[in-house]
Amino acid sequence: MFMSLIASLSLAAAPAPVQRAPDWSGVWRNAANSVHIRASRCGQAMCGTVIWANDKARADAAAGGTEELVGTRIFDGFTAEDGEWVGEVYVPDLARSFSGSIWLEDRNTLVGQGCLFGNFGCREQVWTRVAERPAAPRRPRR
Numbered sequence: 001m002f003m004s005l006i007a008s009l010s011l012a013a014a015p016a017p018v019q020r021a022p023d024w025s026g027v028w029r030n031a032a033n034s035v036h037i038r039a040s041r042c043g044q045a046m047c048g049t050v051i052w053a054n055d056k057a058r059a060d061a062a063a064g065g066t067e068e069l070v071g072t073r074i075f076d077g078f079t080a081e082d083g084e085w086v087g088e089v090y091v092p093d094l095a096r097s098f099s100g101s102i103w104l105e106d107r108n109t110l111v112g113q114g115c116l117f118g119n120f121g122c123r124e125q126v127w128t129r130v131a132e133r134p135a136a137p138r139r140p141r142r
Contacts, residue, residue, distance in 0.1 A: 021080035021081070021082075021083050021084050021085050021103070022104050023046075024039050024046065024085070024102065024104055024110055025039050025040050025041070025046070026038070026039060026129055026130075027039075027051065027129070027130040028048070028110055028127035028128065028129055028130060029127065029128055029130050030125060030126075030127055031125070031126050031127075031128070033054075034053060034054045034056060034057040035050055035052070035053045035054075035057050035069075036050070036051050036052040036053070036130060037049060037050055037051060037074060037075070037127070038051045039075065039110075042073075042076075042077070044079070045076075045077045045078050045079050045087065046075070046078040046079075046085055046087075046102075047073055047075055047076050047077065047078065047087075048073065048074055048075030048078075049071065049072065049073045049074070050069050050070050050071065050072050050073075050074060050092075051070065052070065053069045053070055057069060058070070060092070060093050061092035061093060063093070064091075064092060064093035064094050064095050065094075065095030066092035066093075066095050069092055072090065072092060073090065074089065074090045074091075074092065075087060075088075075089060075090075075100075075102065075112070076088045076089075076090065076097070078102055083103065084101050084102060084103040085101060085102040085103065086099070086100070086101050087099075087100060087101075087102075088100065089112060089114035091114070098114040098115060098116060099114070099115060100112060100113055100114035100115070101113050105126075107129070108128060108129040109126060109127070109128060109129075110126070110127040110128075110129070111124055111125070111126055111127070112124065112125045112127065113125075
């Protein structure tokens with residue numbers, strides 16, 4: 001009886017398994033379809049870099065101080081923490097970075113949240129996975 005009590009107490013005191021944050025590599029578009037990013041590993045972290053932006057998004061970024069929107073890393077240094085990713089979110093329209101988090105709602109829906117201070121002034125943005133087109137087959141050289 002005493003041994004079963006010790007065994008049950010040790011099981012109750014064991015830490016819960018850490019929930020792994022799913023990988024979010026790939027190409028994503030914002031809700032307005034005005035910006036596309038490529039998310040990929042950057043060292044031990046995940047990052048997201050703008051690979052396409054429409055004219056209005058580029059103009060808004062330039063007006064805010066980000067001259068070249070395409071090529072700008074807007075998600076930087078995201079590391080897995082308790083089932084989500086935590087890092088820095090760069091807002092091109094403001095030319096400033098804020099702490100943020102990213103999580104997958106489902107395989108094709110990514111939610112990013114950035115906050116001004118702690119949990120104050122937070123905003124969410126939903127991103128949708130873009131199906132990447134396969135590369136065109138190469139013709140053999142003659």
